[in-house]
Amino acid sequence: MSAVLARVESLTVRFPGQPRAAVDDVSLVVHAGECVALVGESGSGKSLTARALLGLLPRAAIATHTSLEIIAPGGTFGAAPEPGHRRWDAIRGAHGSLIPQDALAALDPLRRVEHEVGDALRLHGLATGAERRHRVLAALNAAGMPEPARHLRQRSDELSGGLRQRALVATALIADPEFIVADEPTTALDAGHRGNVLSRLRQRVDQGCGVLLITHDLASVRGVADRVLVMRHGRIIEAGDPARVLTHPAHPFTRELLESSPAGKPRGMRLTGASDSPDDSQDLPASAPVAPIASPRATCAPRLELADISVSFGTHQVLRGVSLELGAGETVGLVGESGSGKTTLLRVALGLQRPDAGTVRIDSVDRSTLSARARLQLRKRLAFVPQDPLDSFPRGATGGHILADALRAAGIPRASRTAQSAALATEVGLETELLRRPTQSLSGGQRQRLSIARALARDPEVLLLDEPVSALDVTVQARVLDLLDDVQARRGTSFLFVSHDVDVIHHMSDRVLRLENGEIARG
Structure with missing residues (x-):
């Protein structure tokens, strides 16, 4: 032994x-x-x-x-x-070393990648100066980070979620x-x-x-x-x-x-044996399909259009003339390697990132032609589920405070917010007692479910989902994916769904687009 x-x-x-x-x-x-x-x-x-x-x-x-x-x-x-x-x-x-689950929280936002990854070598006196930098580059390369030398001087908030994760892997393995x-x-x-x-x-x-x-x-x-x-x-x-x-x-x-795995399960087939919605039948068989919504793309204007979007950060071009359309009640899956520009494209759609070129239209309205107030009203038709939910939560806030604030922004009366918060939590499989705890004390999966509940608070027409189930185990993932199908069937919500998981993407999507080197791949 x-x-x-x-x-x-x-x-x-x-x-x-x-x-x-x-x-x-x-x-x-x-x-x-x-x-x-x-x-x-x-x-x-x-x-x-x-x-x-x-x-x-x-x-x-x-x-x-x-x-x-x-x-x-x-x-x-x-x-x-x-x-x-x-x-x-x-x-x-x-x-003994740890590769932690939360890539954003585990990296110091004030320190550069080179120093974060090389800390074990410095603190244990295993390498100094040029040798340490050489080993940091080797560790980042072994962890799969492309062009590691380009990222040495960056901080964690300048990296995509995938690049952060690779930096953590390198940090844990560098001292052998x-x-x-x-x-x-x-x-x-x-x-x-x-x-x-x-x-x-x-x-x-x-x-x-x-x-x-x-x-x-x-x-x-x-x-x-x-x-x-x-x-x-x-x-x-x-x-x-x-x-x-x-x-x-x-x-x-x-x-x-x-x-509960979505592998091999076609679009519309339930992954769980019972619905997550209190309004649906509780004895629906696992193989029963969700009632489909016919995509109206052929007869109605798209809810969201991104036309010829280009974005650069310094000399690095992240997106090159990307175009896509999203119809009412439709799910478009977006796949691509880490750092291919998927999250940047979602930020452009939300108005959080100004494109260098291109147009964003919501319900056929060019957002750039509107006043600030009109843009704000148009923005309310979209909601976002981020890849790193903890980064988007106010520090020290409880889940209850986060949902109450989202309901306040959605115009829900104060007297109804506690009950509505509990209903949202129940919808996404989050125990209501957890709403009393600070978000930092929740598990990664619990924080992800809270993030989805917050996005649903405004009953959006378009939901932009950036790896919405990446932190969830397969049973909770199955419940959340069924929940999203139920939401779409009831409300006709449109989803732009980003995921690295090919099984999830094919199970959830009406169409799948691939981003490669900042462009939509053809064929």
């Missing part, structure tokens, strides 16, 4: 005021040369379990365990330091740690770069590293993990070899995870 790199016995994590333990009597071990995958719904305790192994639990967390052991300097293995102890500084980065916690390491990446990162992790495992992989991408588990642990409600409910667990699962919840 290979050497043990990390082990915890009977871990329990609680938070003050919460009736149920977030992690409940969990034990796991990671050996050298082994990748252990931890899968389950958002909020099931996966990230808390993993962070406990690196002494990174939130301050408010109350953790107990029978034992907690981890690899330490000098290759020794023994009891982990107490939370907050300075001995962790010698372990983290050099011997023996033990890696990879918490949704491919969330913001397209299929090609996702495969590259997973291949890189597997390569490290084959070289003797130990990896704890937290993911909701079950397809990635099949080719990377040696063991799979399934978590639900803070407990491990199933464990075993990936071939057995993912092909012949023993637990009903594991079967639900597998059945």
Whole structure:
């Protein structure tokens, strides 16, 4: 048996005021040369379990365990330091590292990429000066960042979500740690770069590293993990070899995870067995289609038109003459590699980015010809679900405050906002008790659902979705995708849907467009 790199016995994590333990009597071990995958719904305790192994639990967390052991300097293995102890500084980065889920929150917006990625080398005295820069460039290149030298002097807010994610991967791997916690390491990446990162992790495992992989991408588990642990409600409910667990699962919840995938499910087919809307039938079979809305593109003016849009940042041209139309009740899927300009195009549509050339029309009205007040009224017909929801939330605000503010902007009377907020939360599968918590304390999936609820508050005609389910596990993703179908069927909402997930895009879209090097690919 290979050497043990990390082990915890009977871990329990609680938070003050919460009736149920977030992690409940969990034990796991990671050996050298082994990748252990931890899968389950958002909020099931996966990230808390993993962070406990690196002494990174939130301050408010109350953790107990029978034992907690981890690899330490000098290759020794023994009891982990107490939370907050300075001995962790010698372990983290050099011997144990974390690829965190939230790429924006994890990167310091005031520091340049070169300094962020090279910190482990500097803090542990592993390289200096020119050697450190050389290793930073090599790490960024290995993580799949295109033209890494061009990004060295940039800050995180100048990078796309995919580029931020690759910077985090490089940061975690640059010092060649023996033990890696990879918490949704491919969330913001397209299929090609996702495969590259997973291949890189597997390569490290084959070289003797130990990896704890937290993911909701079950397809990635099949080719990377040696063991799979399934978590639900803070407990491990199933464990075993990936071939057995993912092909012949023993637990009903594991079967639900597998059945919720959109892979091979055509447009309009439900992914869940019951509707998320209280107005719909609760015993609708999983295979039942959502009532389709015939696209009126042939007979009605498009709700949104982008004509010959070009955008440059300095000498770098992001978009080159991009045009698209979106009809009433239609979903147009937009795919492309990270950094291909998808998010920039959505910002142009919203009026948050002025194009260098081109025209934006909403219901056939050229936005540039309107007064500021008229543009504001036209803007209310569009809503946006961003890729990094935490970045768009006021710091310290609770979910309830965010939804109440969105309802205020939509003109909902004050007396109705609490009930409406609860209804929106229920629609997107967010427990109403979570609305009392600051958004920083929510899981990535919970924040994404809150972001979708906020966008629906104004009942928009056009919804622009930038990776709206990228942070969600497959069961919650399925409920949200069904919810979006229901919204479209009831209200005729139009969606411009950006995603790296090809299965999601083909399941949701009437038409699919691909951006390549800032242009719509032909053919």
